[in-house]
Structures are given as structure tokens and as C-alpha cells.
Amino acid sequence: MVKPIKSVDEFLLIRESSNYADVSVGFVPTMGALHEGHLSLIRKSKEDNDITVVSIFVNPTQFNDKSDFENYPTNIDDDIAKLNEEKVDFLFLPNHEDIYIDNYNYTVSENDFSNELCGEYRKGHFDAVLTIVMKLLNIVKANVAYFGEKDFQQYLLIKGMAEAFFIDTEIVSVKTEREKDGLALSSRNIRLSGAEREKATIFPKLLSSNKSCSQIESELIENGFKVDYIKEFDGRRFGAVHVGSVRLIDNVKI
Ligand code: PAF
Numbered sequence: 692m693v694k695p696i697k698s699v700d701e702f703l704l705i706r707e708s709s710n711y712a713d714v715s716v717g718f719v720p721t722m723g724a725l726h727e728g729h730l731s732l733i734r735k736s737k738e739d740n741d742i743t744v745v746s747i748f749v750n751p752t753q754f755n756d757k758s759d760f761e762n763y764p765t766n767i768d769d770d771i772a773k774l775n776e777e778k779v780d781f782l783f784l785p786n787h788e789d790i791y792i793d794n795y796n797y798t799v800s801e802n803d804f805s806n807e808l809c810g811e812y813r814k815g816h817f818d819a820v821l822t823i824v825m826k827l828l829n830i831v832k833a834n835v836a837y838f839g840e841k842d843f844q845q846y847l848l849i850k851g852m853a854e855a856f857f858i859d860t861e862i863v864s865v866k867t868e869r870e871k872d873g874l875a876l877s878s879r880n881i882r883l884s885g886a887e888r889e890k891a892t893i894f895p896k897l898l899s900s901n902k903s904c905s906q907i908e909s910e911l912i913e914n915g916f917k918v919d920y921i922k923e924f925d926g927r928r929f930g931a932v933h934v935g936s937v938r939l940i941d942n943v944k945i
Contacts, residue, residue, distance in 0.1 A: 693745075693774040695782045699789045702830055705781065714741035718833030718860070720824060723747040724764040724878035725773050728868040732837040733777050735865050744831050745774055746783040752795055753819035759938070764878055783831065790826060798822045799856075801848055808844050808929050809940060812919045820845055821852050828853070828860050836860050841867040841875045843927060843942045867941075869895070875941045887934045890914065898930045899943045 696702050705711055717736030721729050729745075736743040747770060754760035767784075774782055798818050804810070805817035828836060838846040843864070850862040868876045873895040874888075883891055893914050897907045904921040911918050911932055919931035919938075929942040 693771060693779045693782045695771070695784050697784050697786065699785060699830055702783055702785075706832060711742065715835075716740060716831070716833040717743045718828075718831045718836040719743065719745045720827050720836065720838075721745060721747055722749045722763065722878065723770050724766060724881075725770045726868075726876045726878060726880075728839050728841065728876035730773065730777060731868050732839060732865050733774075733779060735863070736835065736837050737777070737779075739835060740833075742780040744781045744783060744833060745779050746785070746827055746831070748783075748785055748790065748823070748827075750819065750823045751787070752791075753816050753823065755813045755816055758936075762882060762936075764881055783827075785830075790823070795822070799825050799852060801852065804844070804851070805848055808920060808922060808924065809931055810844070812931065817845070817848050821848060824849050825852065825856070825858075828858055831860075833860050835863055837863050837865055839867060840864050841877065841941065844929065873899070875939075877939065879937050879939070882937050883934060887937065890916075891934050891939060894930065894932055894934075894939055895941055895943075898928055898941055904928065 696705060717740035719729065719732045719736055733743060733745060749763055749765060751760055771782065799821040800818045801821060810817050838849060840846065846864045853860060853862045870876065872892040874880065874891050875895060894911065894916065897910055900907065904923060908918050908921045917933040921930045923945060926945060927942050928945050931938060931940045
């Protein structure tokens with residue numbers, strides 16, 4: 692059975708025990724509502740390491756849209772059942788006060804790539820992600836931490852932060868898990884209505900086509916999407932669109 696740890700102090704005690712300190716530790720930070728995408732990170736961590744830690748913390752500071760935070764899916768019982776099936780060793784479930792002892796007065800800030808792509812549309816989002824991930828990495832002190840490629844910009848920024856601050860955890864990306872029709876798995880997908888879910892498949896199809904970014908953008912708009920951006924960067928094509936009230940992001944190698 693996975694062992695839930697609900698406070699930082701408790702986690703620090705576990706970290707000192709020999710069955711934590713003397714083995715290789717893999718870490719998968721999440722915001723819960725676990726799906727196959729998260730499970731693929733967990734499976735990779737279990738393959739590579741002696742023990743695996745998963746954290747669930749819906750980090751309020753990284754939601755720049757209040758209603759997105761309020762509507763973020765949570766189902767802790769379901770998540771724990773999945774973690775037990777995967778035989779995860781530890782679940783870190785910190786509370787807000789424990790994590791934000793500083794009242795979010797101290798932040799990690801990146802001044803370049805965090806303002807591009809999603810950063811242009813979600814002000815402060817990546818600094819909030821970097822801040823929470825820095826806190827979690829410092830608490831968990833894993834050998835390796837795993838992040839999904841669906842959030843490729845997030846992965847690159849976290850990897851850059853780990854290098855910049857000499858953090859002793861290797862940052863590894865794991866390829867995006869997709870539904871049979873190509874839609875990238877995301878906790879937010881369950882908020883799509885039947886018709887929106889059907890329409891959503893147009894997004895990955897166009898993104899991975901050999902059309903130009905502007906052509907893709909026009910076709911998405913014609914199909915009723917609100918488009919934040921379709922842009923190429925460093926050998927990948929990135930996109931963010933809105934379907935009804937749900938914002939979807941994706942990226943593909945080009
Ligand atoms: O990708 C996520 O689920 C979150 O951004 C993360 C990395 C757990 C930080 O809150």
C-alpha cells in the first residue's frame with residue numbers, strides 16, 4: 692500500500708531512514724486527477740529506480756484563471772487506488788500552509804523563455820511552476836524527477852532551473868500519452884462535453900500535419916477554436932487553443 696505523507700516534517704523524517712537515503716529515488720510531481728499520462732511517468736520511474744515518490748498538490752499560484760483552479764478535477768480516493776495498483780512507495784500530499792510557509796513571498800523567476808508561448812498568455816504561470824517544483828525537489832531530494840512532454844515548455848524550464856541552481860536531481864522527460872484519436876491526455880479533458888471532445892481531435896491532427904503554422908491557425912479558427920498560438924520552436928511545433936471553457940495545449944516534433 693502506498694504510504695501517504697501529509698506534512699513536510701514527516702517527509703524529512705522518512706528521507707533520513709535507510710530505506711530512503713540508501714536507495715535510488717524517482718519522483719513524479721503531479722496535481723492529481725491521475726490518468727495514463729501520469730501512470731507512464733510512474734512506470735518509467737519504477738523501471739529506473741528502487742523507490743518512487745508521487746506528490747499530489749493542486750498548486751493555486753500557477754493558475755492565473757481563478758475558475759480554472761476552482762474547476763480543476765480532484766479525486767484523491769481514485770488517485771490512491773491507481774497509485775496502489777502501480778505499487779508506488781510514497782505519496783506526498785502536503786497542505787498549503789506547509790508548502791507556502793513564506794506566503795509565496797519568495798519565488799523563482801525566469802526572465803526569458805517563460806514569457807514565450809504559454810507564458811505570453813499565462814502571466815506568472817511558469818514562475819509559479821518553477822517555485823513549487825523547486826520546493827518539491829528540495830523536499831523530496833530524488834535522484835531523478837519525471838515530467839510529461841505534453842508540457843514541453845514546462846519541462847525545458849524546469850530542466851534549465853535545475854541546471855542554473857545546481858539541483859542534484861536529474862530532470863527527465865517522458866513522451867506524451869495520447870487517446871486513440873490523437874488527443875493528448877490531460878486532466879482537463881474530462882471537462883470537455885461530448886461535442887467538444889469530438890471537436891478537440893482536430894487540434895492534434897492539424898498540429899502534426901505538414902501545413903504551415905498560419906494555415907493551421909486559420910483552419911482551427913474556421914472549426915470554432917479560439918487559438919492562443921501555433922508556433923515552431925527548436926524543432927517542435929507548439930499550440931494552445933480553447934474548446935469551450937477548456938484550454939488545451941500540445942506539441943509535436945517537426
Ligand atoms: O505539470 C503539472 O502537473 C504541474 O505543473 C506540476 C509540475 C506538478 C507543478 O505543480
